[in-house]
Amino acid sequence: MFGRKRPVSDFNAEIEAHLQLEIERLKEQGLSEQEARAAARRAFGNVMHAEERFYESGRWLWWDHLCQDVRFGLRMLAKSPGFAAVAILTLALAIGANTAIFSVVDAVLLRPLPFKDPGRLVWATEHFAFGPSTVISADFPAWKDRNQVFEQIAAFGGTSGANLTGAGEPSRVTITRVTTGLFSMLGLQPAAGRAFLPAEGKQGQDKVVLLSETLWRNRFGSDPRTIGETIRLDGAGYLVAGVMPANVRPQADVWTPLALDADIFSAHSPQWMMLAAIGRLKPGVEISKAQSDLQVLTQEMDKEYPPEAAQFRAHETVEVIPLHEMMVHNVRSLLLILLGTVGFVLLIACANVANLLLSRSVVRGRELAVRAALGAGRLRLVRQLLTEALLLATIGGLLGSITGLWATKILRQLIPATLPADVHFDPRVFGFSAAIIALALFMFGLIPALIASRTDVNERLKEGGLRLGASAGTHRLRGLMSVGEIGLSLILLVGAGLMVRSFLRLTEVDLGFDPNSLLLATVERPLTAAFDSQQHSAFFQSSLERIRSLPGVKEAALTQRYPLGPPHNATMMLRVQGAENFRPSQPISVTAISPDYFHVMRIRLLKGRTFGDRDVEGAQKVVIVNESFSRMVFGERDAIGQHIGFGEPSPTWKEVVGVVADAREDALEKEPGPEMFVPYLQQPSFSMTFMLRTESNPLMLAGSVREAVLSIDKNQPLSDTTTMEEVIAKSVAPRRFRMLLLGLFALLALSLAMIGVYGVIAYSSTQRTHEFGVRIALGADRQDILKLVVRQGFKLALLGVTMGVAGALLLTRFLSGLLYEVSPHDPLTFAGVAALLMLVALAASYIPARRAMKLDPIVALRYE
Amino acid sequence: MSTREERERLTLLQGTLDLLILRTLVFGPQHGQGIARAIQQTSEDALLVEHGALYPALQRLEAQGWIDARWGTSANNRKARFYTLTQAGRKQLVKESTRWRRLSTAIGRILGPEAKEG
Numbered sequence: 001m002f003g004r005k006r007p008v009s010d011f012n013a014e015i016e017a018h019l020q021l022e023i024e025r026l027k028e029q030g031l032s033e034q035e036a037r038a039a040a041r042r043a044f045g046n047v048m049h050a051e052e053r054f055y056e057s058g059r060w061l062w063w064d065h066l067c068q069d070v071r072f073g074l075r076m077l078a079k080s081p082g083f084a085a086v087a088i089l090t091l092a093l094a095i096g097a098n099t100a101i102f103s104v105v106d107a108v109l110l111r112p113l114p115f116k117d118p119g120r121l122v123w124a125t126e127h128f129a130f131g132p133s134t135v136i137s138a139d140f141p142a143w144k145d146r147n148q149v150f151e152q153i154a155a156f157g158g159t160s161g162a163n164l165t166g167a168g169e170p171s172r173v174t175i176t177r178v179t180t181g182l183f184s185m186l187g188l189q190p191a192a193g194r195a196f197l198p199a200e201g202k203q204g205q206d207k208v209v210l211l212s213e214t215l216w217r218n219r220f221g222s223d224p225r226t227i228g229e230t231i232r233l234d235g236a237g238y239l240v241a242g243v244m245p246a247n248v249r250p251q252a253d254v255w256t257p258l259a260l261d262a263d264i265f266s267a268h269s270p271q272w273m274m275l276a277a278i279g280r281l282k283p284g285v286e287i288s289k290a291q292s293d294l295q296v297l298t299q300e301m302d303k304e305y306p307p308e309a310a311q312f313r314a315h316e317t318v319e320v321i322p323l324h325e326m327m328v329h330n331v332r333s334l335l336l337i338l339l340g341t342v343g344f345v346l347l348i349a350c351a352n353v354a355n356l357l358l359s360r361s362v363v364r365g366r367e368l369a370v371r372a373a374l375g376a377g378r379l380r381l382v383r384q385l386l387t388e389a390l391l392l393a394t395i396g397g398l399l400g401s402i403t404g405l406w407a408t409k410i411l412r413q414l415i416p417a418t419l420p421a422d423v424h425f426d427p428r429v430f431g432f433s434a435a436i437i438a439l440a441l442f443m444f445g446l447i448p449a450l451i452a453s454r455t456d457v458n459e460r461l462k463e464g465g466l467r468l469g470a471s472a473g474t475h476r477l478r479g480l481m482s483v484g485e486i487g488l489s490l491i492l493l494v495g496a497g498l499m500v501r502s503f504l505r506l507t508e509v510d511l512g513f514d515p516n517s518l519l520l521a522t523v524e525r526p527l528t529a530a531f532d533s534q535q536h537s538a539f540f541q542s543s544l545e546r547i548r549s550l551p552g553v554k555e556a557a558l559t560q561r562y563p564l565g566p567p568h569n570a571t572m573m574l575r576v577q578g579a580e581n582f583r584p585s586q587p588i589s590v591t592a593i594s595p596d597y598f599h600v601m602r603i604r605l606l607k608g609r610t611f612g613d614r615d616v617e618g619a620q621k622v623v624i625v626n627e628s629f630s631r632m633v634f635g636e637r638d639a640i641g642q643h644i645g646f647g648e649p650s651p652t653w654k655e656v657v658g659v660v661a662d663a664r665e666d667a668l669e670k671e672p673g674p675e676m677f678v679p680y681l682q683q684p685s686f687s688m689t690f691m692l693r694t695e696s697n698p699l700m701l702a703g704s705v706r707e708a709v710l711s712i713d714k715n716q717p718l719s720d721t722t723t724m725e726e727v728i729a730k731s732v733a734p735r736r737f738r739m740l741l742l743g744l745f746a747l748l749a750l751s752l753a754m755i756g757v758y759g760v761i762a763y764s765s766t767q768r769t770h771e772f773g774v775r776i777a778l779g780a781d782r783q784d785i786l787k788l789v790v791r792q793g794f795k796l797a798l799l800g801v802t803m804g805v806a807g808a809l810l811l812t813r814f815l816s817g818l819l820y821e822v823s824p825h826d827p828l829t830f831a832g833v834a835a836l837l838m839l840v841a842l843a844a845s846y847i848p849a850r851r852a853m854k855l856d857p858i859v860a861l862r863y864e
Numbered sequence: 865m866s867t868r869e870e871r872e873r874l875t876l877l878q879g880t881l882d883l884l885i886l887r888t889l890v891f892g893p894q895h896g897q898g899i900a901r902a903i904q905q906t907s908e909d910a911l912l913v914e915h916g917a918l919y920p921a922l923q924r925l926e927a928q929g930w931i932d933a934r935w936g937t938s939a940n941n942r943k944a945r946f947y948t949l950t951q952a953g954r955k956q957l958v959k960e961s962t963r964w965r966r967l968s969t970a971i972g973r974i975l976g977p978e979a980k981e982g
Binding site: 011014018020043045 | 895896897898900901914915916917919938940942943944945
C-alpha cells in the first residue's frame with residue numbers, strides 16, 4: 001500500500017506488448033497490417049484511459065498533486081514578485097518578532113531553573129516594617145538548625161569588593177560569601193578543584209576561596225596550578241580550593257565561606273549581615289507550611305535580641321516563594337505585554353496577507369472559473385490556493401524564525417542578570433514558531449481559499465473582465481479586516497505613546513544637580529581587619545589634592561555615594577534632641593562628603609553653610625540635611641542649630657549647619673527622600689568616589705586620575721570610572737529599551753494597517769471604475785468622486801479607531817507598572833494617536849481617490 | 865480524472881472479471897492478451913472483454929497478492945508480462961467460485977420458471 005511498485009514505462013511496455021500480440025494474431029487470421037492494428041486498438045478500448053487509471057492507482061498521487069501545486073504556486077508567486085515580497089516580508093517580520101519574544105519568554109518564564117530539582121527550591125526572606133527585605137544573619141542559625149520543613153537551607157550575602165593583589169597590577173574583584181552547602185544544594189559542581197568542605201564553615205578554617213571561571217581565565221590564564229595556591233584579598237591570604245563554572249549564581253568573581261560561628265550570627269552582635277536564603281523543601285512540604293514554620297522560628301528569636309532591637313523587629317514577617325518566581329517577577333509582566341504586542345502584530349500581518357490573497361483570488365477569478373469548468377473539484381481548487389498560502393507561510397516563517405532567533409541577541413538584555421539562563425533554540429521555540437505559522441496559514445490561507453473556491457462557474461465566465469467575482473460578502477470581510485487592523489494598531493500605538501510620554505517626563509525631571517562634564521572615579525580601600533580610618537582619610541585627602549591640580553580639572557570633590565549610583569545603606573535609628581519620641585517614617589541615607597561636594601555638583605544651599613576646613617576630626621560634629629529631611633523632621637521649624645544623632649542607641653549629637661536642595665539619589669523616577677551629609681573627615685569611609693568637574697570630555701581624564709591615585713598608593717586600583725551622563729543613561733536604559741521595543745512594534749503595526757487600508761480602498765475603487773465613469777459622464781463633479789472614495793476610507797478608519805480606543809482603555813492598565821507620571825488613560829496620548837491613525841488612514845485612501853478622480857469617463861466606461 | 869459513476873460501474877464488474885482472470889490462470893502462466901483471448905474463447909465469444917479494462921484488474925489482483933507477474937517470452941518470441949496464480953490466488957479462486965455458484969444458483973432459482981419458457 002506504500003508507493004507504486006511499477007514505473008509507468010513498464011506498464012506502457014506491457015500494453016504495447018499486448019497490442020503487438022493481438023496484431024500478430026489478427027494478421028494470422030488474414031487481416032492486413034493496418035486492419036489488424038485498428039482492430040487491436042478497438043478491442044483494447046481507450047489506451048490513454050488505461051494508462052491514466054494505472055497512474056491514478058498509484059499511492060503517491062497526492063504527492064504528485066502537491067508537487068504540481070507547489071510548482072504552480074511558485075510560478076504564480078514569481079509572476080507577481082511585488083505581491084510575494086510584501087506578503088513574505090510581512091509574515092517574516094511578524095513571525096520573527098513572535099519567535100524572538102517567545103524565545104526570551106521561554107528562557108525566562110517557561111524553562112525550569114538550571115539547578116538540581118529546581119521545583120523544590122524556594123526563596124525565604126524576612127520583611128521588616130522599614131528597609132529592605134533580607135534575612136538578618138542572627139536569625140539564620142535558628143532557621144538552619146530548628147526548621148522542620150527543609151531538606152537543606154543555605155544563605156549568601158555580603159557581596160562586596162576587595163583588592164586582589166599579588167601577581168600583576170592590583171585589581172578589584174567582587175566577593176560573595178556563601179554557606180558551605182549552597183553550591184551542592186543547587187547541584188553546581190566546580191569546573192576544577194573542589195567545592196567548600198562543611199568544616200570550612202567555621203572561623204579559623206574559612207580562609208579558602210573559590211574563583212569564577214572568568215577570573216581564573218583572565219587573571220590566572222586557566223592555570224590548574226592556581227588551585228592550592230594562596231591569593232591575597234585586601235591583604236589577607238586565601239587558599240584557592242577550586243573554580244566554579246560561569247553559570248553559577250549568585251554571581252561574583254570569588255566566593256568565600258560564611259563561618260556560621262562568627263559574631264554576626266549572634267543576636268548580641270553589634271552588627272549583623274544582610275543575607276539571602278535559599279532552601280530545598282522536603283518532598284511533599286507545602287510552601288505555606290514552610291512560611292509558617294520560619295515565621296514561628298523568627299518570633300522565637302525575638303526574645304534573644306537586646307531590647308534596642310525591639311523596634312526594628314516589631315512587625316517582621318517571613319515570606320517564602322518559589323525561587324523561580326522570585327528571580328523573574330520583575331520581568332514577567334513586561335514579557336507578557338511584549339508577547340501580547342507581537343501577537344497583535346501577527347494578527348495584523350495575517351489580516352494583511354489574507355487581504356492580499358483575497359484581492360488576488362478575485363483578480364484570478366476567471367482563471368479559477370476556467371479550472372472549475374475543466375473539471376477541477378472544489379477540494380482541488382482549495383488545495384491549490386492553500387498551497388500558495390502554505391508557500392508564503394513557510395518561506396515567511398522560516399525567514400522570520402531565523403531572523404527572530406538572531407534578534408534574540410538584542411532581546412537578551414530583557415533577561416534578569418540573576419537568572420542563569422540564556423536564549424537558545426530549543427524544541428519548544430521551534431514548536432511555537434511552527435504553531436504560529438500554522439495559525440497564520442489557517443487565518444490568511446483557508447478563509448480566502450474557501451471564499452474563492454465557492455465559485456459559480458457560469459456567473460464568473462459570463463461576467464468576464466475585471467469586474468469578476470467581488471461578492472458583497474468578500475468585500476465586507478475585507479473591510480472588517482482593515483477595521484480590525486486599525487483597531488489593533490491603535491492599541492499598540494497608545495501603549496507605545498504612553499511609554500514615550502513616560503520617558504519624556506523622566507528626561508524632564510529636575511535632577512537637583514548638574515550632570516554635565518562630570519567624571520566619577522571610585523576607589524575602594526582594602527577593608528582589612530585593622531581599619532585605620534585616619535590612614536584612609538589621609539589617602540583620600542592627598543589623592544584629592546593631586547587630582548585637583550591635574551590639567552583639565554576645574555573642580556573636584558569626594559563623596560561616599562553619588563546620585564543614581566549603587567544602593568547605599570540607610571539608617572532608621574535617628575534621635576532628635578528635644579523630641580525624644582520622634583521616629584522616622586522611612587530610612588534616611590547618610591553620605592560622607594568632602595566640603596566642596598555641593599559646589600561641584602551644583603546642588604543649591606538653601607540655608608546655613610556648607611562644610612569647611614574647621615569640620616575635622618575632634619571638632620564639633622556637624623551635619624547638613626536636605627529639604628525633605630528638614631520638612632520630615634523639623635516641619636516649619638528652622639533646622640539650623642538643631643542637634644541630631646543617628647546610627648547608635650546613644651549617639652553623639654551633631655549640629656545641623658546647613659540645608660541643601662533635594663536631588664534625585666536612588667532613581668530618576670523616585671522622589672528624593674530624606675538625606676544627611678557628614679564631613680568625611682569626621683566620619684571616614686573606606687570607599688569614596690572622586691567627582692571631577694572637567695573642562696572638556698570627562699573620560700579623557702580617566703587615565704591621569706588612575707596615575708594620580710597610584711602615585712599615592714601603588715597597590716590601589718580604581719574600581720570604576722564613568723561619567724555622570726553615562727550613569728544617567730544607564731539608569732534609564734531598561735526603560736528606553738522597552739520604549740523602543742514597543743514603539744518599533746507599534747510602528748510596524750501602523751504601517752501594516754495602512755497597507756491594509758490602502759489595499760481595500762484601492763481595490764474597491766478599481767471595482768467601481770465603471771460606476772465612476774457613469775457618474776462623471778452624467779456630470780458628477782470630480783471632487784464628489786474624491787469625497788466618495790475618501791468617505792469610504794473615513795468610515796473604516798472611524799470604526800477601527802473607535803474599536804481600538806475601547807480596546808486600549810481596557811488593556812493599557814496592564815502597562816501602568818511601566819509608566820512614569822502618565823495615567824494609563826492619558827487623554828492626550830489617546831487623542832493624539834486616534835488623530836494620527838485617522839490622518840494616516842485618510843492619506844492611505846486619498847491616493848486611490850485621486851486616481852479615481854482623474855478618470856477619463858470614456859476610458860472608464862469601456863473598462864470592462 | 866474519473867467521475868464517481870464510472871468508478872461505481874467498475875466495482876460492479878470487478879468481482880466477475882477478477883474471477884474470470886483467476887480461473888483462466890489455473891491452466892498456467894499467461895500474459896494479458898492471452899488472458900483476454902482465453903476468456904473470449906472459453907465463453908465461446910459470449911463474453912466480450914474490453915482488453916483495456918483487463919489491466920486495472922490485473923493490477924489490482926497483483927496488489928492483493930493473488931497473482932504474480934514476470935516478464936517473459938511468448939510462443940511467437942515476443943516479450944510479454946506473464947501472470948501466475950499464487951497460493952493465495954488459488955484459495956481466493958475457490959472462495960470466489962463457490963460464492964459465484966451459490967449466487968447464480970440462487971438467481972437461477974428465482975428466475976427459474978421464466979428461463980425455461982424463454
